[in-house]
Amino acid sequence: MDATTTQSGAPVASDSESLTVGPDGATVLHDRYLLEKLAQFHRERIPERVVHAKGGGAHGEFVVTGDVSEYTCAAVFQPGTVTPTLQRFSSVAGEQGSPDTWRDVRGFSVRFYTTDGNYDIVGNNTPVFFIRDAMKFPDFIHSQKRLPGSGLRDADMQWDFWTLSPESAHQVLYLMGDRGLPRSWREMNGFGSHTFQWTSESGERSWVKYHFVTNQGDHALDAAEAELIAGADADHYRRDLHESIARGDFPSWDLKVQVMPFETAKTYRFNPFDVTKVWPHADFPLIPVGTHTLNRNPENFFAEIEQAAFSPGNTVRGVGISPDKMLMARVFAYPDSQRYRVGANFAEVPVNSPRVTTHSYSQDGAARARFAPASLPVYAPNSFGGPVAVPESGLDSRWESDGELMRAAASLHSEDSDFGQAGTLYRDVLTVDSRDRLHATLRGQRALLTVPGIVERFDAYWTSVDADLGAAVSGQTGPGQSRPAALSAM
Numbered sequence: 001m002d003a004t005t006t007q008s009g010a011p012v013a014s015d016s017e018s019l020t021v022g023p024d025g026a027t028v029l030h031d032r033y034l035l036e037k038l039a040q041f042h043r044e045r046i047p048e049r050v051v052h053a054k055g056g057g058a059h060g061e062f063v064v065t066g067d068v069s070e071y072t073c074a075a076v077f078q079p080g081t082v083t084p085t086l087q088r089f090s091s092v093a094g095e096q097g098s099p100d101t102w103r104d105v106r107g108f109s110v111r112f113y114t115t116d117g118n119y120d121i122v123g124n125n126t127p128v129f130f131i132r133d134a135m136k137f138p139d140f141i142h143s144q145k146r147l148p149g150s151g152l153r154d155a156d157m158q159w160d161f162w163t164l165s166p167e168s169a170h171q172v173l174y175l176m177g178d179r180g181l182p183r184s185w186r187e188m189n190g191f192g193s194h195t196f197q198w199t200s201e202s203g204e205r206s207w208v209k210y211h212f213v214t215n216q217g218d219h220a221l222d223a224a225e226a227e228l229i230a231g232a233d234a235d236h237y238r239r240d241l242h243e244s245i246a247r248g249d250f251p252s253w254d255l256k257v258q259v260m261p262f263e264t265a266k267t268y269r270f271n272p273f274d275v276t277k278v279w280p281h282a283d284f285p286l287i288p289v290g291t292h293t294l295n296r297n298p299e300n301f302f303a304e305i306e307q308a309a310f311s312p313g314n315t316v317r318g319v320g321i322s323p324d325k326m327l328m329a330r331v332f333a334y335p336d337s338q339r340y341r342v343g344a345n346f347a348e349v350p351v352n353s354p355r356v357t358t359h360s361y362s363q364d365g366a367a368r369a370r371f372a373p374a375s376l377p378v379y380a381p382n383s384f385g386g387p388v389a390v391p392e393s394g395l396d397s398r399w400e401s402d403g404e405l406m407r408a409a410a411s412l413h414s415e416d417s418d419f420g421q422a423g424t425l426y427r428d429v430l431t432v433d434s435r436d437r438l439h440a441t442l443r444g445q446r447a448l449l450t451v452p453g454i455v456e457r458f459d460a461y462w463t464s465v466d467a468d469l470g471a472a473v474s475g476q477t478g479p480g481q482s483r484p485a486a487l488s489a490m
């Protein structure tokens with residue numbers, strides 16, 4: 001058996017008794033092992049993620065089965081390529097210990113350890129988002145978290161923000177419907193949500209949206225079931241994923257993309273970079289890319305999942321971002337949060353290290369462990385053989401942009417209504433059953449509201465999505481009066 005040692009390697013005399021003056025006397029300050037044990041313990045926690053704090057994840061691989069090489073030269077998407085991956089699932093609003101089955105949007109982050117560096121898709125189980133401008137993100141999250149006085153979550157605060165932000169209607173409809181309560185992380189789809197840019201070997205650019213389609217079937221919990229599970233097992237999703245992988249039942253998702261020609265974006269009937277909108281499948285059908293399978297549990301949850309630092313800014317040659325105001329801000333937000341949460345050298349944590357050698361002029365900082373050879377210069381440009389940037393690396397997304405500096409709420413596209421796609425989702429996609437569950441959930445939410453003005457806006461918000469929906473949730477029609485589901489889906 002190994003001896004217990006101090007952090008500096010010396011064997012210690014006791015695992016359980018402090019050094020004291022006699023059996024009942026004072027504890028001495030020079031018991032260096034006691035001091036070290038307590039001091040290390042006090043520093044075990046790092047700040048939880050400011051959003052998406054509760055989660056879980058696993059390692060896997062991505063195999064390309066389709067051929068999208070006419071659209072992207074990204075190594076990870078070339079036919080037959082196999083790439084190691086890391087995935088983290090999460091809830092958005094709850095803290096680290098919060099129950100997995102509280103109603104929420106679920107995070108869906110995938111890292112590809114490609115031969116050109118790490119590529120991260122940091123999405124959700126919904127294809128859209130609540131807001132379209134990053135300026136609103138902290139306010140939106142504050143409204144979802146807790147009141148400063150009581151420390152309680154609050155329906156008035158949530159619905160106040162949502163009903164004052166009509167662009168949220170599409171995503172709130174998803175959230176209050178079945179997507180808000182997946183049966184497990186394995187049984188939900190994932191979406192990149194934003195529009196991204198792909199570039200082919202010949203330099204041709206396209207716009208793409210990512211869809212991860214679950215091979216386990218898309219299943220939801222009903223609200224009563226979710227509430228019971230929340231009480232019985234707060235870690236229900238985390239446990240389900242871990243146990244499934246441990247028994248060799250590996251969950252998988254087929255990755256598909258919608259592709260929009262570069263020029264089409266300029267004249268499309270709504271802003272294709274608006275993350276509150278989906279692209280109709282009739283205009284942009286799904287194209288298969290490959291299959292993502294999770295097949296290995298983390299050996300150390302803290303090291304591999306808690307310290308994982310995903311970022312929409314981690315792109316590689318052939319893939320990039322788009323002029324989506326939210327996405328551009330996210331490029332800054334993630335590494336900024338991770339420098340605070342994990343430390344300035346978060347990229348050195350093994351799970352964050354790319355599987356390629358890095359050559360960077362960044363150096364030092366707290367707990368830096370890797371250093372460039374001393375023979376290399378520490379500045380660029382230099383005449384001593386240091387690494388040199390490659391202008392044709394293809395890392396930067398490209399689009400033309402012109403106009404005055406302004407703060408604009410609306411875009412120039414003709415059909416940019418806040419409620420249109422939400423109405424289509426309600427009328428043409430949801431089944432009768434799921435509409436009934438939605439009505440019950442919304443009636444329950446309405447009953448929690450205590451401020452008359454917010455109740456009025458709540459009714460108006462849902463009436464703007466669909467007059468029948470408004471009537472059903474405001475109590476003007478009874479349950480079971482929903483219209484039959486149409487067949488077309490977006």
Ligand code: HEM
Nearest residue numbers: 049052088107108109123124129134137193326329333337
């Ligand atoms: C401007 C808007 C947004 C801002 C400022 C923002 C900011 C953040 C921050 C700071 C984190 C914590 C990162 C960390 O410490 O590791 C985070 C996590 C996350 N965000 Fe966002 N976010 C935004 C919008 C979105 C959108 C639109 C999506 C999905 C489409 C999304 C999905 C996620 C996910 C999945 C995580 C968890 C990542 C993980 O698994 O570690 N966020 N966000």
